[in-house]
Amino acid sequence: MKKIHLLLLKSFIRPFIVTLLIVMFVLLMLFLFKYIDDLIGKGFAWYIILELMMYNSATNVVMALPLSVLLSSIMTYGALGENYELVAIKSAGISLRRAMYPMMVIIIVISIAAFAFSDYMLPVANLKYYSLLYDARKQKSADLLPENIFSNRFPGYTIRVKHKDPDGQTLHDIIIYEAGTGASSGTQMVTFAKTGLMYRTKDDLYLVLTLKDGVRYQEDPGEKSGVARQRLTRFRFEETEQKFDLSGLKMTRTNENEFRSASQMMNLRQLTHFVDSANKNIDSTRYQNYRLLTSYIRYALVPKTSIAVKQTVAADSTRPKEQTAKINALNNASSEVHQILDALRNRVDQHNDASKTVRKYVLEYQKKFTLSAACVVLFLIGAPLGAIIRKGGLGLPVVVSVIFFLIYYIIGTIGEKSAKEGDWSPVTGAWIGIVILLPVGVFLTYKAATDSSLFDVEIYRRFVGRIKFWKRSRA
Numbered sequence: 471m472k473k474i475h476l477l478l479l480k481s482f483i484r485p486f487i488v489t490l491l492i493v494m495f496v497l498l499m500l501f502l503f504k505y506i507d508d509l510i511g512k513g514f515a516w517y518i519i520l521e522l523m524m525y526n527s528a529t530n531v532v533m534a535l536p537l538s539v540l541l542s543s544i545m546t547y548g549a550l551g552e553n554y555e556l557v558a559i560k561s562a563g564i565s566l567r568r569a570m571y572p573m574m575v576i577i578i579v580i581s582i583a584a585f586a587f588s589d590y591m592l593p594v595a596n597l598k599y600y601s602l603l604y605d606a607r608k609q610k611s612a613d614l615l616p617e618n619i620f621s622n623r624f625p626g627y628t629i630r631v632k633h634k635d636p637d638g639q640t641l642h643d644i645i646i647y648e649a650g651t652g653a654s655s656g657t658q659m660v661t662f663a664k665t666g667l668m669y670r671t672k673d674d675l676y677l678v679l680t681l682k683d684g685v686r687y688q689e690d691p692g693e694k695s696g697v698a699r700q701r702l703t704r705f706r707f708e709e710t711e712q713k714f715d716l717s718g719l720k721m722t723r724t725n726e727n728e729f730r731s732a733s734q735m736m737n738l739r740q741l742t743h744f745v746d747s748a749n750k751n752i753d754s755t756r757y758q759n760y761r762l763l764t765s766y767i768r769y770a771l772v773p774k775t776s777i778a779v780k781q782t783v784a785a786d787s788t789r790p791k792e793q794t795a796k797i798n799a800l801n802n803a804s805s806e807v808h809q810i811l812d813a814l815r816n817r818v819d820q821h822n823d824a825s826k827t828v829r830k831y832v833l834e835y836q837k838k839f840t841l842s843a844a845c846v847v848l849f850l851i852g853a854p855l856g857a858i859i860r861k862g863g864l865g866l867p868v869v870v871s872v873i874f875f876l877i878y879y880i881i882g883t884i885g886e887k888s889a890k891e892g893d894w895s896p897v898t899g900a901w902i903g904i905v906i907l908l909p910v911g912v913f914l915t916y917k918a919a920t921d922s923s924l925f926d927v928e929i930y931r932r933f934v935g936r937i938k939f940w941k942r943s944r945a
Contacts, residue, residue: 474559475572481550482573486542493537497530498523509606522606525599528591532841535584537875539577540848544867546573547856556857567919570853577849581842588838589737596734601726614677615641615668624677624714641666644681646712661686661712670716677714681707733834741835748828752821759817763810829896833889836900843904844878850911854918878903 501523502509509519550556559569614623620630632643646661663684670677688703729735736744851874859866882903889899 474564474569478546478550478569478572479576482542482546482576485545486538489541489545490534490538493534493541494527494530497534498527501526501530505603505607518602518606522599522602525595525602528595529599531584531587532592533879535580535841536844536848536878537871539580539845540852540875541867541871543573543849543852544856544859544871547853548859548861548867549856551857551860556860565919567915570915573849573853577846581845584845585838585842588841593735593737593740596732597726597729600732600734601724601729604729605724627714639668641668641679644679644684646679657688657690659686659688675716677716679712679714680709681712682709684710733831736831736834738835738838741831745828745831745835748824748831752824752828755817755821755824759814759821762813762817826890826892829892830890832896833886833900836897840882840900840904843901847904847907847911848874848878850915851907854911854914857918858914874907878907881906 509522547556550559556569615621615629615631615634617631617634620628622628626649628647630645631641634641642665644661644663644666646659646663648659648661649657661681661684663681665682667680667682668677669680684707686705686707688705690701690703733741852871855870855874856867859870861867882900885894885899885902887899888894889896894902
């Protein structure tokens, strides 16, 4: 029995690791395709890109782990069925359910590890990833002087380069507009140069432009008040240098504490504390809204013998004075209603936003557990499917696993959006995919244990033939 368990474990571990790495690689490529324009051409150090890819890989575990469990379980039991090893196991008196026990133990261990990862490591990875991605996307391009574009990358300067050689350093037809600052705030300079050479200093603090064969025009404000551009200076040069500060173009990191309030950056303890605090604030806001409305509420005591009073009011209502009083009362009531609506409009919006935030955080709380449950449920689907299909490798198992995973992912996405909008409760939205697929897994496990030919095409052909024969006989 131990040898059979060891055989099953070896058959599962290798495909699981391979499929996990493949899925992680595919998701990483999707990330690079999505943000390639925000990362290329900004002069990042290689370790910044590597760090961003590492954090993204950690965040992709939530999607890659369930898919890998599903695919590897189908491949494992499909290969065992294709090589008639399951038949040998059953002929030895070992049922499929009993043969699944060691695999189930491994899946439970993986689920526990997934829960620990989602509660302890995933919030840290999300914090590092989103903060670094925000700074990377905010970073300006490293192409400081593009061709035929007036670049404002350097404060106080506007530079245009008509043409650049393939080496990226030799420039042609350069125009530099410079506005004076400080004491020379009224001074304006324009520099023209036929050619130039661009390079950075060794400490990467300055960009140096060596300009050749050009002229510089400088306009100074008049010495008398109210007289502008009184003096024009023209300076011709064969070669000159101009430095531009690069300190403002380097990547600056945002304080990570600014991102800690997001739900993806919190563990279970932090989410519980936030939800409790938010619910207390919502209750306090409701009490304040109630106190705001009570000042507008009017109570009138009408005696039991109100019939005589009503008759008297009805008789007096024909008088012009009473009609004017009624109109005034209605106008006052309408005015109070509008005041109440104006007072509550902003408060209602704030209440809806706070409730939506609470639902989002409760949903994130539930997702800490759904990752572990998804691994178990998808294994219950994948293992019997492999035993029924009896096909190993990366052919049919990949197609079947992708279909079931897409069903799980689409249902989960719909549930999350419905929960965030308030159509469903957060618990329902988080667990709807698990609840729908769990009966499917139990059904497939039962069919595989009873050696059901669920995917035998010949059986369905015979069934269709019987239906056609029955229709012909009725005709």
